[in-house]
Amino acid sequence: xxxxxxFDVGGVLxxxxxxxxxxxxxxxxxxDYECMLxxxxxxFHDVMINKLTESQYYEYVIKHNNLPVEVEELTKRWKDxxxxxxxxxxxxNELKGKYKLGIISDMGIEWAEFRENKNNLRDIFDVIIWxxxxxxxxxxxxxxxxxxxxxxxxxxxCIFIDDYEKNIEISKKLGIKSILFENSEQLRKKxxxxxxx
Numbered sequence: 001x002x003x004x005x006x007f008d009v010g011g012v013l014x015x016x017x018x019x020x021x022x023x024x025x026x027x028x029x030x031x032d033y034e035c036m037l038x039x040x041x042x043x044f045h046d047v048m049i050n051k052l053t054e055s056q057y058y059e060y061v062i063k064h065n066n067l068p069v070e071v072e073e074l075t076k077r078w079k080d081x082x083x084x085x086x087x088x089x090x091x092x093n094e095l096k097g098k099y100k101l102g103i104i105s106d107m108g109i110e111w112a113e114f115r116e117n118k119n120n121l122r123d124i125f126d127v128i129i130w131x132x133x134x135x136x137x138x139x140x141x142x143x144x145x146x147x148x149x150x151x152x153x154x155x156x157x158c159i160f161i162d163d164y165e166k167n168i169e170i171s172k173k174l175g176i177k178s179i180l181f182e183n184s185e186q187l188r189k190k191x192x193x194x195x196x197x
Contacts, residue, residue, distance in 0.1 A: 002177070002195050003157040004100035004126075006147060008138075009107065009115065011163035012181045013088045017081045018044060021074065022061070031065060039064060047108035050132040054078075054110040079114060087184025094197060096124060104147050104160065106131040106138055127151050138162070139170040148176075159194060161187060 010016045022040060026033035043060045046052040058074040061067070095101060103125050107115070112130045115121060121128060127150045131137045134146050148155060155175035162168055163181040171178040179190045191197050 001157065002099065002159055004102055004151050004153055004159070005095050005191070005195070006102035006104055006127075006151075006158055006160045006176075007088075007092070008160075008162040008164075008167070008181070009103060009105040011085075012161055012187075013085060013092070014115070015081070015083050015085055017078055020081055021077060024077070025061070025065070025067060025069075029065070029067060036061075036065060045137070048106045048131045048137050049135045050109060052108075054108050057108070078111070082115065082118065085184060088187070091184060091188060091191070091197070092124065095195075098196065100126045100151055100153070102127040102129070102147055102151055102158075104129045104138065104143055104162075108132050138164070138167040141170060141174060144171055144174055144176065148174075159191070 007013055019037065022037050023033050025031065026036050040061055043052060043057050047054055047057045054075070055071050058071045061074070062069055062071065092101065101124065103121065107130045109132045112132060116128070127147060129143060129147045129150065131143060134143055136142045148158065151158065156177070159177045159179065160168070160171040161179045161181050162171070165180055168178045168180050177194060179187060181187055188197065
């Protein structure tokens, strides 16, 4: 019997930002987007596991690409780009009160705190697991096991929703019913096969 539904944030509840900012910078300053993205990934990873701050990440991107922008500009742009994926929050609201709700998401501390405050996440979700907090990212098993422990539930009692197949493969391996997110309508159809919605 399903007792909890666990969501990823970026790409499921909210539009992805990291790639959009890099793309904007590449286009504006006539740089190679793929190269910029590839070079920034290791630093981005370190932010997700709390080894670096978001400001240090932006400093790296600016310095490495010789960009005439300030850290504050990128921080503001990131906040401006934070927007919901249409239909996803409606599903969350429909599930609230019927099931335990959780988040497992790769996120740096400053970005996570901004999202928590903007959307009152602590009032909506029973358990929130950010990668910075546990110092490990998906698709590692540790973050999923930690979430199950916090929810006090077995894997088979949970559904996990993510937009990356590699993350879904691990959650399935652990026995969690898993849905690869494409859009909110597809998610609604998939959830209706598993739970009351």
